[in-house]
Amino acid sequence: xxxxxxxxxxxxxxxxxxxxxxxxxxxxxxxxxxxxxxxxxxxxxxxxxxxxxxxxxxxxxxxxxxxxxxxxxxxxxxxxxxxxxxxxxxxxxxxxxxxxxxxxxxxxxxxxxxx
Amino acid sequence: xxxxxxxxxxxxxxxxxxxxxxxxxxxxxxxxxxxxxxxxxxxxxxxxxxxxxxxxxxxxxxxxxxxxxxxxxxxxxxxxxxxxxxxxxxxxxxxxxxxxxxxxxxxxxxxxxxx
DNA sequence: ATGGTATGAGTAGACAATCTACATATACAT
DNA sequence: ATGTATATGTAGATTGTCTACTCATACCAT
Numbered sequence: 001x002x003x004x005x006x007x008x009x010x011x012x013x014x015x016x017x018x019x020x021x022x023x024x025x026x027x028x029x030x031x032x033x034x035x036x037x038x039x040x041x042x043x044x045x046x047x048x049x050x051x052x053x054x055x056x057x058x059x060x061x062x063x064x065x066x067x068x069x070x071x072x073x074x075x076x077x078x079x080x081x082x083x084x085x086x087x088x089x090x091x092x093x094x095x096x097x098x099x100x101x102x103x104x105x106x107x108x109x110x111x112x113x114x115x
Numbered sequence: 116x117x118x119x120x121x122x123x124x125x126x127x128x129x130x131x132x133x134x135x136x137x138x139x140x141x142x143x144x145x146x147x148x149x150x151x152x153x154x155x156x157x158x159x160x161x162x163x164x165x166x167x168x169x170x171x172x173x174x175x176x177x178x179x180x181x182x183x184x185x186x187x188x189x190x191x192x193x194x195x196x197x198x199x200x201x202x203x204x205x206x207x208x209x210x211x212x213x214x215x216x217x218x219x220x221x222x223x224x225x226x227x228x229x230x
Numbered sequence: 231a232t233g234g235t236a237t238g239a240g241t242a243g244a245c246a247a248t249c250t251a252c253a254t255a256t257a258c259a260t
Numbered sequence: 261a262t263g264t265a266t267a268t269g270t271a272g273a274t275t276g277t278c279t280a281c282t283c284a285t286a287c288c289a290t
Contacts, residue, residue, distance in 0.1 A: 001206070001209060001210060001213065002206065004123055005123055005206070005210050006214075007122050007123050008119055008120055008122050008123070009214055012214075012218055013214065013217045013218065016217055016218045016219075016220075017217070019220070019221055020221050032217065035216055035217045036213045036216060036217055037213070037216065039209065039213045040213060040217070088218070089218055091116070091117065091120070092214060092218055094116060094154065095116060095120050096211050096214070096215075098116065098151045098152070098154045098155060099121075099124055099127075099128065099207060099211070100211075101150055101151060101152065102128045102131055102132070102147065102150045102151055102155070103127055103128065103131045103203070103204055103207055104131075105131075105134070106134055106135050
């Protein structure tokens with residue numbers, strides 16, 4: 001999949017992963033990869049800033065912990081985050097229906113200039 | 116639908132409309148609106164630059180004409196444009212499957228931290 | 231005649247999200 | 261010692277879309 005394709009939909013994807021329970025950034029990246037069947041290989045430079053943005057927007061809350069000598073920031077969906085996720089799902093549903101409709105080949109639709 | 120949602124997918128939408136036959140910018144905007152059931156109300160400032168970009172990329176060819184005293188630039192899909200449209204459809208297909216898969220609620224998926 | 235709406239094309243500049251590339255650090259296996 | 265996996269992050273560039281605007285003609289209603 002070409003990079004940049006997730007633009008505008010990344011937030012929903014992250015929120016959806018977090019719906020299963022709290023996770024730290026690296027685990028989110030892996031979950032995204034797993035759930036997408038390997039199609040989503042998001043660079044850390046994309047995900048970490050997004051997490052901070054979502055935290056700033058209060059859709060996630062993050063807490064530091066140390067596991068095996070390594071620092072982790074674990075993110076949890078807030079109530080607002082759950083609400084936002086529901087909105088994202090609805091938005092995606094509408095959006096994908098629209099794109100499907102427009103992109104669908106012209107079978108049956110009269111071609112321009114045809115009588 | 117929130118603005119900016121089409122980001123990354125506009126090219127495909129435009130190419131799909133043009134598959135029916137040549138159209139000028141204004142007609143493309145209207146076709147997008149019609150085909151989407153009114154959901155896509157793209158401003159001219161979004162579509163016209165996109166058309167020029169697609170023409171520069173040789174996916175469209177444009178020609179001027181005057182109809183009823185008004186200048187029109189009519190765009191036609193090039194062979195490369197048809198090819199690009201096919202790619203866009205395949206890309207969209209994959210992308211929407213991926214987003215569906217990730218966004219789908221967790222029914223049946225074990226929650227993190229659960230035994 | 232005047233004003234409003236539809237048609238038609240376009241530009242300038244702002245904005246925001248993602249990308250590439252880099253920096254840093256620990257644990258563990260070879 | 262070297263490399264790989266784990267883990268988080270920043271800086272800067274890119275780029276497509278958005279908002280807001282300009283310009284022009286045709287046509288209809290008042």
